[in-house]
Amino acid sequence: MKHIPWILLAIVGAIGLAVLATSRGEPVNALWIVVAAVSCFLVAYRYYALYIARNVMRLDPLRATPAHTLADGLDYVATDKRVLFGHHFAAIAGAGPLVGPVLAAQMGYLPGTLWIIFGVVLAGAVQDFMVLFISMRRDGKSLGELVRLEMGPVAGTIALAGAFLIMVIILAVLALIVVRALAESPWGMFTVAATIPLALAMGVYTRWIRPGRIGEVSLLGFLGLIAAIVFGQNVAASPFWGPLFTFTPETLCWILIGYGALASILPVWLLLAPRDYLSTFLKIGAITALAIGIVVMAPDLRMPALTPFVDGGGPAWSGSLFPFLFITIACGAVSGFHALIASGTTPKLIGSEVDAPFIGYGAMLMEAFVAIMALVGASILDPGIYFAMNSPAAVLGSDPASAAQAVTTMGYPVSAETLAQTARDVGEHTIVSRTGGAPTLAVAMAEIFSHILGGTAMKAFWYHFAILFEALFILTAVDAGTRAGRFMLQDLIGLVVPSFRAGTSWVPGVVATGLCVASWGFFLYQGVTDPLGGVNTLWPVFGISNQMLAAVALMLATTVLFRMKQQRYAWVTAVPTVWLLICTLTAGSLKLVSADPAVGFLSHAARFAAAIEAGVVLAPAKSMAKMRAIVFNDRIDAALCAVFLAVVLSLLFFTIRTCLAALRADRPIVNESPAQMVPAE
Amino acid sequence: MKALRAMLRLMVGQPSYDAYLAHMAQRHPHATPMSRVEFFRNREQARYGGAGGGKCC
Secondary structure, X not given: OOOHHHHHHHHHHHHHHHHHHHOOOOOEEOHHHHHHHHHHHHHHHHHHHHHHHHHHOOOOOOEOOHHHHOOOOOOOOOEOHHHHHHXXXXXXXXXXXXXXXXXXXXXXXXXXXXXXXXXXXXXXXXXXHHHHHHHHOOOOOOHHHHHHHHHOHHHHHHHHHHHHHHHHHHHHHHHHHHHHHHOXXXXXXXXXXXXXXXXHHHHHHHHHHOOOOHHHHHHHHHHHHHHHHHHHHHHHHOOOHHHHOOOOHHHHHHHHHHHHHHHOOOOOOOOHHHHHHHHHHHHHHHHHHHHHHHHHHOOEXXXXXXXXXXXXXXXXXXXXXXXXXXXXXXXXXXXXXXXXXXXXXXXXXXXXXXXXXXXXXXXXHHHHHXXXXXXXXXXXXXXXXXXXXXXXXXXXXXXXXHHHHHHHHHOOOOOHHHHXXXXXXXXXXXXXXXXXXXXXXXXXXXXHHHHHOOHHHHHHHHHHHHHHHHHHHHHHHHHHHHHHHHHHHHHHHHHHOHHHOXXXXXXXXXXXXXXXHHHHHHHHHHHHHOXXXXXXXXXXXXXXXXXXXXXXXXXXXXXXXXXXXXXXXXXXXXXXXXXXXXXXXXXHHHHHHOOOOXXXXXXXXHHHHHHHHHOOOOOOOOOHHHHHHHHHHHHHHHHHHHHHHHHHHHHHHHHHHHHHHHHHOOOOOOOOOOOOEOXXX | OHHHHHHHHHHOOOOOHHHHHHHHHHHOOOOOOOOHHHHHHHXXXXXXXXXXXXXXX
């Protein structure tokens, strides 16, 4: 009897999916995607998460969590599950679920929707939930420590090194998105630049004037942000200030690198903490507003269900649907980075084992919902505008007329006047080749928000609000990530040179920070100067690395299940592991050795190297020096792919070896902390 | 409403000060707990200053 509402919900979800899958040509309302996704998520949470909790993990409400056994009132605190859900969601949701689906929309809305729904239910949420469970049973240890504990020290070190490389790529690709969004945009640049003095003032306020009053200072900061957006229009229009805030991508790249180095050595209370308040609350607020906006506006999808680019050859990123769709949407469907969060602060705060499905599985479903909204946003735009924004300048030329012609040739008719008018509406000089996903999403958010509040007159305000919201939390991630990367690097180098560890002197800290900034700065510069726009090159490398980390986390989970003697349930983690291995190994090797220069790094390098031999300058390069840079960058990217492949294959070897050893053992050999009862209240 | 406030504060790494005081009173009754401001700074440093400040993409 209690199952009847759930069966009805499942039927609603199935109808939603059927409508999406069978519509061709006729307009489909975006709410069908939302309805299908939400019903699938709720049914999966009610049945699959519960099945995993009861049978696979055997969660025990009487077993004390680290928040009880190690309670210290600071790091280990038993926390209300709704409060902890918010904390965990805010930590996992960032730019990834917003950008990936926007890029994936080049294949139409259907492939992305299906991958997000099925990916999160069977892989992404399972991964987060399993890692949370494993860490929760082991005093809240981190992913690196868990791999070391369950698979040995060599595997642990490999995982740590892999995680550092992934961090570098994430920081580079996030910074690249900011560069693409702010280059040649004085209004956007001014508002983002204004957040720095604003954050410094907030830092001083929380330090000396009213310490600890987060709500108060955030409200003041928010008013400052709104003022900056409004005032930014005048700055952009001013003949003196406008050019002062107009930067080329190269200059912005150097500004960001300098900023990253400086910000990560300033005291945290001065810049990082206050900006984190702004970006976190703005993120939660904007996501909520977007959800309400989509439901109220109920827009029609204008992107077709499938585009011809499913076979490859798309302008935003190269490659065919399999395997590249599955690495383009990483965050939102399955994200390896979450394994670092689920083994971070959350397992130390969880009050009861039975809260784990809500927090581990539930928060990831919520992130998938964010990804669905981003996909809806990209799909309600005129496809002509979408492709004009997301194709590289090498394809489009630089003015609306050439872009309109190029996009019309792709099969998505659009007029130069439409492109120019859209740019005027959002208060920008041009929207042509604004790659990276963030500007596209900002145009979509401006469309949705202005429909509800303010009409066309407010579009420019909402566009810059959306850009600010994205840039703000990306900059926070760059800053926090540089700090985290620095500590990872110090740990890694400390394995060889013990005096390099944190806490010995300030020199290793500065050296590690410098190395970390130099690493992501290198890839950022490469992306910015890439004639194809950079996102094209870097996003797949990021996707591959992130999904490989997910495969590593799921392999760890499989190992733990074998060692618990729960191997008859190991399919829960083994099936997504195998799928991710198939996708990432295929994509990684294609990126390495594909004969198609648009896909394979080495064949691209070979083509340019051959041209250098022959003394010919190939478009889009303009000089021999550029040609050499392209060859060099291609080879670095290829080496990076090879390293990722080696990391994942070696960990696969350790997983199989550990699982076989566990099968031979006659009893469970898990390293869980001893079970204790929850203390009576 | 109280839960919402606690949620927003924990999102930026500030756990409950009352829970900390309760913990100190129960487990370490003879130690002097940190003041509210000291607690705030301690948590701020722990969130952003150390290796644990990771966030997702």
